Amino acid sequence: MKVFLAGHKGLVGSAILKKLKQEGYQNIIVKDRRELDLLDTNRVMDFFKTEKFDWVFLAAAKVGGIYANDTYPVDFLLDNLKIQNNIIEAAFKTEVKKLLFLGSSCIYPKNAPQPIKEEYLLTSPLEPTNEPYAIAKIAGIKLCNAMNKQYGTNYISVMPCNLYGINDNYHPENAHAVPMLIRRFHETKEKGLDEVIIWGTGTPRREFMFNEDLADAILFLMKNKDAKDIGEFINIGTGTDVTIMELANIIKEVTGFKGEIKNDLTKPDGTMQKLMDVSKINALGWTAKTGLKEGIEKTYQDFLSNPDTRL
Numbered sequence: 001m002k003v004f005l006a007g008h009k010g011l012v013g014s015a016i017l018k019k020l021k022q023e024g025y026q027n028i029i030v031k032d033r034r035e036l037d038l039l040d041t042n043r044v045m046d047f048f049k050t051e052k053f054d055w056v057f058l059a060a061a062k063v064g065g066i067y068a069n070d071t072y073p074v075d076f077l078l079d080n081l082k083i084q085n086n087i088i089e090a091a092f093k094t095e096v097k098k099l100l101f102l103g104s105s106c107i108y109p110k111n112a113p114q115p116i117k118e119e120y121l122l123t124s125p126l127e128p129t130n131e132p133y134a135i136a137k138i139a140g141i142k143l144c145n146a147m148n149k150q151y152g153t154n155y156i157s158v159m160p161c162n163l164y165g166i167n168d169n170y171h172p173e174n175a176h177a178v179p180m181l182i183r184r185f186h187e188t189k190e191k192g193l194d195e196v197i198i199w200g201t202g203t204p205r206r207e208f209m210f211n212e213d214l215a216d217a218i219l220f221l222m223k224n225k226d227a228k229d230i231g232e233f234i235n236i237g238t239g240t241d242v243t244i245m246e247l248a249n250i251i252k253e254v255t256g257f258k259g260e261i262k263n264d265l266t267k268p269d270g271t272m273q274k275l276m277d278v279s280k281i282n283a284l285g286w287t288a289k290t291g292l293k294e295g296i297e298k299t300y301q302d303f304l305s306n307p308d309t310r311l
């Protein structure tokens with residue numbers, strides 16, 4: 001079994017790599033961007049022709065927050081389309097047996113009913129702030145499905161909820177909610193200050209999953225299920241959400257911060273709830289195992305043991 005894992009240094013890719021190794025896969029090929037730029041169509045095709053993979057995990061993408069999407073919409077649309085088209089087409093031409101494409105919950109309409117079922121895709125307008133990224137991801141799902149339909153390939157698409165975990169990104173400007181709060185609580189404690197401010201009322205509800213649980217779900221699907229068992233694509237999440245204030249209190253406890261949490265009510269709350277319906281993957285036999293506090297404890301230990309992540 002020869003496996004190509006694209007994006008192995010990322011939050012998702014690094015968890016998949018760890019899981020593959022734990023499960024005894026030995027022939028795993030990874031390339032960082034300097035060795036193989038996935039935007040380069042010819043080089044990607046040559047690479048696939050030379051290597052002849054059995055399985056491909058597509059966890060490489062241009063990822064970013066609202067500001068980056070708004071400032072660089074061309075990059076988010078074009079780079080993601082190119083990366084996924086290059087890999088999916090090369091996989092098809094070299095007869096890869098199974099491919100897994102990673103999407104994201106931002107593909108769903110802005111005002112989707114909660115919890116969000118797979119069938120809500122393309123039922124109403126997207127959230128405008130990440131539309132370029134979402135459109136590229138939707139195109140990736142549709143391409144995998146078109147390949148399966150027209151050529152009988154076995155390409156699976158998965159849509160995870162918000163993630164956090166080992167090897168997370170703690171960048172002060174573009175980190176996601178969990179690593180951002182871990183850093184803020186930790187640094188406030190280190191400086192001996194007594195107040196952490198969170199944006200808005202703290203009442204919006206969000207779903208967070210530990211990245212190693214996602215990797216577990218992905219391996220479960222790749223080993224046990226085919227595209228025909230999954231349909232167009234499948235949600236992966238914990239099925240439960242917490243308020244931002246509940247999340248902040250868990251991180252406060254885990255980091256040992258003793259001060260107060262205050263709200264900045266001049267800042268917007270955003271969507272009031274974002275929770276995936278995970279009944280489809282649960283019915284296939286998989287559920288998330290890591291509780292939020294346990295996952296945040298593991299993540300904080302990783303943060304403490306890797307000072308480089310804070311640069």
Ligand SMILES: NC(=O)c1ccc[n+]([C@@H]2O[C@H](COP(=O)([O-])OP(=O)(O)OC[C@H]3O[C@@H](n4cnc5c(N)ncnc54)[C@H](OP(=O)(O)O)[C@@H]3O)[C@@H](O)[C@H]2O)c1
Nearest residue numbers: 007009010011012033037038039060061063104160162163
């Ligand atoms: N993180 C989440 O909360 C979340 C939630 C749902 C879904 N997802 C999905 O999971 C996938 C991976 O996300 P992530 O959070 O793991 O992102 P990430 O941490 O930013 O990792 C993305 C990886 O892709 C690589 N990459 C990007 N462009 C490349 C190129 N042109 N050539 C070679 N490598 C390239 C990056 O390499 P460099 O390090 O060189 O940039 C990086 O290693 C995405 O499709 C995302 O939508 C993520």
